[in-house]
Every structure is written in structure tokens, then in C-alpha cells.
Amino acid sequence: MRNSFYTTQFPRRDLLKAGGALIVGLNCGNALFAQEPDAVAFAAGPDQPDPKHLDTWLAIHSDNTATIFIGFVELGQGCSTALLQIAAEELDLDMSQVKSVRMETHSAPNQGGTVASSSIARGGPRIRAAAAEARLALLSLASKKLNSPLSSLAVSKGIVSVVGNPKRSVTYGQLTGDKPLDIPFTGKAPLKPASEYKVVGTSVPRKDIPDKVSGKYVYMQHVSVPGMLHGRVVRPRGQGAYGAGAKVVDVDESSIRNIAGAQIVHRRDFVGVVAPSEWDAVRAAQQLKVTWDTTPSLSGTDGLFDQMRNAKTSDKVVLERGDVAMVLGRAAHVVSETCRGPYQSHAPFGPNCALADVKAGSAQVMCSTQNPYETRGKIAVVLGIPVATVKVQYYEGSGTYGHSCYDDVAEAAAIMSQAVGKPVRVQFMRWDEHGWDNYGPAHLADIRAGADGDGNLVAYEYHGYQHVWIWTETSEQLALGTAPSEMDAGVSDTVTPFNVGGMYNVPNVRLVNHRVPGLSGYLKGSYLRSPLDISFSFTSEQAIDQLAYLAGMDPALFRQRNIKDARWLGVLNAVAKSAGWTPRRAASNLSDAKLVKGRGIAVGTHITSYGAAVADIEVDKETGQIVAKHLYGALDAGLVINPGFVENQISGMLVQATSRILKEEVTFTTTNVTSLDWNSYPILRFEECPEVTAVVVQRLDEKSSGAGEELTGPAAAAIANAFFDATGVRMREYPLTPNRVKAALARA
């Protein structure tokens, strides 16, 4: 598959003709589209397939198999298999009869990006409806062919037969031959009731795993094309403030003259090197002497939260209910705390990589973007060519967990290819990826909450401070001088009523978002798995836990008392049961021993779904070391297509949350980021990894919702609450590193 770059250039309609296809159409304005306003907005244009045609979504082949065209990308979460399960279910095909193809612009449906754990929630209904409509069309054909009414027909594995007379049968492939069916897609075909599901709701194995284990899987980092050069970016080690960029004072071209074949690409402040040999490109990038402007632009890690506290914020009351101030004034138990969460890095295990071939009038870019259509637009900007002439193909890289440097490296490859007139493969070095990431933003929170003497929550007030996400990628900013800009809305802009305190039944609530101006001396920020939720949960769930403590109640019982929603109660009870939770007041078993144990519980989510976690930890009070022994996570994500995949996601979230709450923090001086590798930005290791127990709360009668982020916050908060249980001390800032723990214990 080395040269698949060139073999997949033809439009998909030709591919359909070659493979034989069922092609159906789709009406606009139906209920499905109404659920997906973003897809509608993206839907038009000659350079992407028309979502009003069913051949945009699936094709039936003469060999009685189906290809499903999916506008979401596989990120290791299993969505490429789970979406096929939905199609196989509605089409009555076996899993071996369905496949998907590589996502690329121009031929794949534009479904607005694989973000916010929404592949199943947004992609599932469309594929389900398309498959159901295709099945209905096929049955109509079969009815004529077999001269038997629709009601007499049954389907199994794509073979349509007359009930009671199985010899009278015909396959989907025989019905379509190599001709498209060409009927409108109304979105109104009846769907199979959940009670009849045979494939959906079962843990079929992932299609990508065997090749990933054997080494046959083609990751982005493996792709090469004939005549390509290897490129590396040359930047200061570690970014300064977003907006300050990186300013070249001087490039000493003679410094790499001894590396034959190495070329410098220098466009405004963008500097890169290319060479026929990868090692030469790596060497040249390290050897090239560039003098950078090193004017301080940052607060430094230690000054960060003062800077945020003193910032001129734009404030917005997100939710105001009742009279928080008055009720807190007379509540039996009141908690008032300030908590801090650091910048954290996506830190994909393999740095991002991209390959671009820019020719006169066209460009082809292969990369690991979560949104090929959006990346296409960014590439067009840096190249100065029309969007329609840019084709972006998706190749999976290593788990990105949000907006890591995939667009940045794709732009870099495009810029270098355009400059040298050859295909260029660019892979970031470890320090590029760690140092120029779009970090999950830091968060500062003030919380006040109160309960009455019976343990009922009466008031809840949360003030969240953070800057929002960046819009301009580094390569574009450096090469074009584009002014840095921030997204003006979105998850990053707000404390959300659902994530923050929304699970509790509280009569008086005040949620205030304080938007910090991100262009005034902060790092680049963007969405990192479950954006801000660890900080929200760390703050909010510790406050709730503390109120339970002050009320003399078991923390699980306190939460049960204050939650009315059946789905929140469902996950809370499920995780408590799984962990064998025994009610008692937190911190009621304190000991003077060096090594102490604690257990904590928390609930939380990310926009959708319902999560609850329990953590068992050990704390060494002398070294300050926290060891997570066992984490339990329960997730209600509505209708779960593949419980095995969701268990894997839960397990991964529990481990990654443990890593983020205990270890991860981006560090920086006044000039640049200094956490540039796995030593300076440590993540959880094998010996530190807790045992995990994943509980999927299946809800066949509820819509599917996200399952890749929602336990991150509660898992982290459960660890913080377990620390209190073990020590009687509350932590106000994470990560809970040994030094921070020792300092907190010493203060107590």
C-alpha cells in the first residue's frame, strides 16, 4: 500500500462503476437533516458528494457485499466498525459482507468532523436510514423478480427469499447487477426495531485490529510516494505565546552546507528543511542555525494563574436560577474553594505526519486530520489556491485525542512541497509535537456551594476562567503572517450547565463564564479530549464531596439524595455496585501510617452521556506518591452499538484520566514551553497503571450518545476525592504530583 496515494485519485463514482453499485438518492429537508445542521451547511458544492443521493452513503455490489461511505475517521475508537454494524443490521448483511473505504474529500460525505465523540450519535442515524432505505428498495426489486408480495419476503445475509419457500430466492447482488438503483432517499423507510437487533448491541471484533497487530496496517507515518522528499520544520524548541509566533532574525544557510541534498524552505517566519534522505532532513533541521527573536511573551508556569485572575475577562452568566448569595448566607454547610488546572498536551504517541504533493493548480495532501474537509480549506489558504483543487485523504496516525498538530504538519508539508515542486513528507519531531501543540487550556475556578442540615443541596455557584481555542495554525501564521485568531464560540467558550453541576437538583444556581483574552500572553489552546472537564470535575465534585463530608454523610448517598435524573442515578448506582461501595463518611478511617488508602466517587460527563467513577488509591505520605490501584467507570451512552468498544473506551479513559490528574502538566518559562518529551512531560506508565473495571449501562430505547470522553472528568475527580478520604486533605491544584502532595500535607 505504499503508493496508494496515486491509485486512489480517481473520483469515487468511477470506483462505483468499476465495482458495480446500488445508487440511491436522498431528499433534502427531512428529519435527519434537521438533526444535523452542520452537515447541511457543509453539504453543497461540486467538490463533495451530494448528501441528497444515497450513493453518497452506500453501494451494493454484484458479489452481494456493500460498501458504506463514512464521513467519520477511525481514531482507534472503533467507529469504522461500529458504523458498519449499523449498516449490516439494517441491510440484514453479515459483518463480513460490509466494508468501508478511506475517508477523503471530494468522494466521502462531509459530516463535519470526527469530534466530540459524535460518530455514532451523528453518523449512526444517517447510515441506519440509508441502509434501511436501500433494503426497502432491494426488497421491492425482489418482490417483482420473485413475483411475491413484499410481506412474504425475508432477508438473511443479503439473500432475499420467500417465507416458507426458501428455494425461491435472489441475492442483493443479483438484483442490482452492476447498475445503480437510482431512487430518492426519503429518510422515511421503516427502521428495524431495537428488539430485533442481531448485530447492533453485540461486541463484534474490530476490523482494523488484525492488521494493526501484524504490521500490515498503513498508518500515516508509513505512507510514501515516488520521488518524495523528507521534510522537517525548524522552530524554536517550545512555543512562546500564541500570537507572538516565532520571529526569524537570521538563517545561517552555510550551517548545513555539509549535508548534501538538503534544501532550506524559508517563507517569512516559516523555516523548514527538505532532503532526499530522512536522516539528512532530521540532521539538517537540528543543525540549521536560526537566530530567533526571544523576547519574553509568557508569564511562566508559576505566574499563570495570577495572570488569569488579573485578566480583563469577558463575563457571561451561563445560568442564573434563584438567589445563590442569599441562600448561601444561611445554609447549614457551605464550601468555598478556588481550584486550578494546568495546560495539558495531546501528546500523541507518534508525532503527526503528513505528505503533500502540490502541483500547478492542484494539491493532494494525506494527513491524520479529524476533519478532512476543514483541513482542505486550511491547506487552500496557505497555498493560495481554490479549495476545490485541494484533495485531502485521511490516514490514521497515532491517537490524537483532539486537535494535536495534524493540521499544522499538513500545512507544513504543503508549504514545503509548493516551495520545492516535489512531494514532501513531513513528520514532526517529538519536541515539535510536544512544544507546538494546541494545548488543552488551563482553568481557574471559584466554587461556592451549600447544603441544608438534611444534606440537600441548596445553592451552587461556579465561576470558570479560561481562554478559548485557537483558529490560526502555526504554519499558516509563520508562512503568511496571518494574524492569530481565536474561535469565537464553542465548548471552550463556556462553563456548560450540563457538565458543571447540572447533574444535581439544586434550586439556586449561578454559573458564570469568564473568558480570558487568549491573545495576551497565553499558549495556543484547542480541544483536548473532554475539554476542560477534568478541571470542572476536579473543582465541582470535590465541592460536592466536601458538602457530603460536612453533612456527615456517605458521598455516594449524598449524591443519590441530590440527583433526580434516572440516568445520572443509573450510572451512580451501577458504579457503586460494581465497586462494592460500602457507605461511610469520607476520611473516617484516617491513620498515622506512612502508607494510607482511600476511596472516592464522582459523577460527570462531556456534553452528552452520563458517567460515574470510583477510585481506590494509596498515598505514601512521606514521598507524596499517589498510586491508583483500581478504577471503576460506568457509562450510559444511550444505545450502545458495540459494548466491547465502549468498554475499551471506558478502560482507556480511566487510565488516561489517571495520567492527567496525577502527572501531566505543560511547563513553560517566560519565553517558551519546556515540557518537550516524555521525561519533561511524563505520562502514566505500565507499573503505575490501575486495574480497571468498565461498566456499560446499555439503553436500547435511548439515542446513542458519546462514549469517548465522558468518564475522563469523573475518573479524575474520584481520585481527588479518594485522596481526601485517605488523608483528610483537599487538593486544589492538579496534577497531584509528589511535591504538590507533600506541600499540601505539610500545610494541613
Add this chain to the structure above:
Amino acid sequence: MANPLTIKVNERLWPIAATADTPLLYVLSNELLLQGPRFGCGLAQCGSCSVLVDGVETRSCVTPVGSVQGKSITTLEGLPAWYAKQKRLQNPPALHPVQQALIDEQALQCGYCFNGMVIKASELLSKVPKPTEAQIRSAMNGHLCRCGTYPRILKAIQRASQTIPETPK
């Protein structure tokens, strides 16, 4: 111009065009077109690029290709044959038992780190056929996974250790 460098990879000798100081990883990726070892950090911190050199797990990103002349390199692709040789099997299996166990446990998420995981676990089981959990965790501690799949990798290694027969004397 003839190049003096030749290395033995997966039981085959390969003439190498790269200079002796080139890290082995780039030779395996770009000259031999192998997809097992892959770039992760270039600093020997993560285990992404691991190969076996004479049966010992080695970080190919910091190993000059000139230093492995005369040694036997095994990559992910050659692991089933390496295993068969070790166990004196007539035919190599399609997959090393560790690889099969990882499929059985559906252990992967993105799977990028699994080259190193498989190499290291295979090395471990070749030395310690029935490791304790603590031995597994200790052996695997230098291999990072960002997706957090450690618990399933642990189970897979335990599963594989149950299926691997004793090495013939």
C-alpha cells in the same frame, strides 16, 4: 558506488545504502519498507521503534545501523518466524502468540505503540515463559501507550503465556 554495509533483518541479508551513523529505524522504514518499527520520539523514551537485536529488545531510533552489522535483527514482521525457530516449529504461525492474544483481548485502540508492545512482550516471554503480573509490568514499563490500553495488554500477555509451549531443550 558499492556500500560496505550489510545487515541481517528477519533472517535475510540486506545491502544498505545509508551511512553507518544513520539510525537503524530510518533504514528499516525507508530502505526495507518495514512497517513494524516506527518513529515515536527519536530519544529511546517510548518504545515505538523497538526491534530485537540478537533477541534483545533495542530502540532502533538511537541505534546506528553500522553498530548492528553481524547481528540478527528481528522486526514485528519477522516475529512469527523468530518464534518458530525458538520453539523448533516446522512452520511459523501466522502470528506470534502475543499478537494473537492481543487480537483475542481486542487490546488495541489506535495501535501505534503496539509494535513495541509486541516486541517487548515477546522478548519477555522468551526469557520468562510464565511471568508474574509484577514481572510483566516491570518489563513493559519502558513502553508508553497514550490510549491507556495497559490493562488489556497485561491480560493479553498473561493469556499468551498460558498458550506458549515449553521451549524444547
